[in-house]
Amino acid sequence: MTPDEDNNIQSTVDAFGGSVTDYDRLIAEFGIQPMDEILPQIPKDRQHFYMTRGIMFGHTSLERVVEAMNKNKPFAVMTGIKPSSAEYHIGNLVTCNEVIYFQKQGGKVYFGIADLESYADGRLPLEKAEKNAIENVADLIALGLNLDNAYVYRQSQQKDVMRLGYLLSSHATYNMVKAIYGDHRLGVYNAAFIQVADILLPQLLEGTLPTVTPIGADQAPHARLSHDLVRKKFFQENYKFILPSFTYHRLIEGLDGSDKMAKRNPMSVLTLYETKASLKKKLMNAFTGGRTTVDEQRELGGQPEVCRVFDLYRFFFMHDETKLQKIEQTCRAGELLCGEDKKNLLGIVQEFMVSHKQKRLDALPKAREVVLERFDQ
Ligand code: SF4
The missing domain is CATH 1.10.240.10 (Tyrosyl-Transfer RNA Synthetase)
Structure with missing residues (x-):
């Protein structure tokens, strides 16, 4: 497939509230590389136990981040949280732990508060999102985030993200996003472009920069959209973006034996x-x-x-x-x-x-x- 061809493979994962039961299929569908293969490149004393226990089971394009880690060169670790609740559930802790791990390896954290996405898929007012975000950031600090090497921002206030999100959307077709995400309201697709813009923000602000985004397996569609768009000639020629890196972790399942921790249960x-x-x-x-x-x-x-x-x-x-x-x-x-x-x-x-x-x-x-x-x- 050439970089400018739209991807018409129908995704089996819903990035906006789905769960994952078939990891092998997900790995094949999204071209995820096994973590085991890259692990020997990371010194043993710098490997996170998520990597060795198969929790962080795969990656895409992590090589350049590992190289930056090993050579003490700059890289970024990008993450975001939908501030839909003031209370983190234990599943959120996985991403928090990964982000803090990469920060300890030298990465600068970009933490995006996805208030626009909370509005798009849950109609959460921006003021309420702001209150929740304060609680969420407090959790991250309590877990070990070092604010001295972190950039925290709200999507709704980061004009660069909104501009880039708009530009990214103008290089995508309806078929492309439908193939990746399935059927959703247009606002949800918009939120996806904004997420890709979040993922590219470190490169937008600091120039070409290895950037890792640790995600849950259900978020794999965002990684695909990011790669499909970054490969497009326009972004290669005008922005010199390099492919963002992703790590993928297994989702913690419901305490009661269900597939997923869900608020309604x-x-x-x-x-x-x-x-x-x-x-x-x-x-x-x-x-x-x-x-x-x-x-x-x-x-x-x-x-x-x-x-x-x-x-x-x-x-x-x-x-x-x-x-x-x-x-x-x-x-x-x-x-x-x-x-x-x-x-x-x-x-x-x-x-x-x-x-x-x-x-x-x-x-x-x-x-x-x-x-x-x-x-x-
Ligand atoms: S709770 Fe029971 S099944 Fe689970 S690890 Fe402990 S002993 Fe084993």
Whole structure:
């Protein structure tokens, strides 16, 4: 396919609220490269455990970012959040952790508050988006974002993004966006062009610059649209954009055993602000890979590969590889039982939440300043 040909492959993923069940198909459909292949180029002590545990399972064009990391050259890490809620759920933490990881490797963070997208797909007023964004930024600071090497902006106030988004849209056809995203209101497609403009903002402001955008698997259509547009002659000749890089992570599934953490199903979601009682209720009722009876579990062992409790350890709460392996081995051997394991996890999560709540409270004034004062000019 030449760079200017429209892509007519019908996407199987909905980037605006879908879930992913068939990762192999997604990898094939979106030309995602396995993370395993690029991992040897990253020194062991600089590899994130998401990379080695298969959570960050793939990438596109990450080579130039890895090269910049290894040679201590400038690169950017781009991310954004739809400020549709003041409360991050635990799934948001994956992207936050990845962004902070790349920042620690030398990347400058560009953090876009996707208020236009929240309006386009959820009719969220911009003022409400602003309030939520302050809370979201406070979370990121609490998780370790260094504001000294970060550029935080709101889509609605970043004229460069809106101009570029408009220009990008004028180089796309309806068939192209429909093939990538499926059927949506035009405002949703507009939001997609704005997202591509977000992804290209570091290059727009700083010139040709390796830029990595860590995304969930369901966001793969945005990566495709970015690449399809950047390859177009107009943007190559006039902007000298290089292909933006992406990493793709697995999506955390619903605590109750459903495919996805969804707000309409509270028992599926874990937020960072659960009360002690709701945390206990959700964890103790979480879907596990346990057997129907204790005897059966002792005999057959558990199945951590389908267990949401094990997912929480693997994604967030057990960084130590040896300890994680021990949980897995003792589970499979039938030595560890689900009730005991859930209680252990409950203690760890409670401690994390208490500490996070305090850090977030401390970070709120700074977050307010960054979202309001720095950009309300
Ligand atoms: S023992 Fe733990 S890891 Fe194993 S199935 Fe039960 S809750 Fe999951």
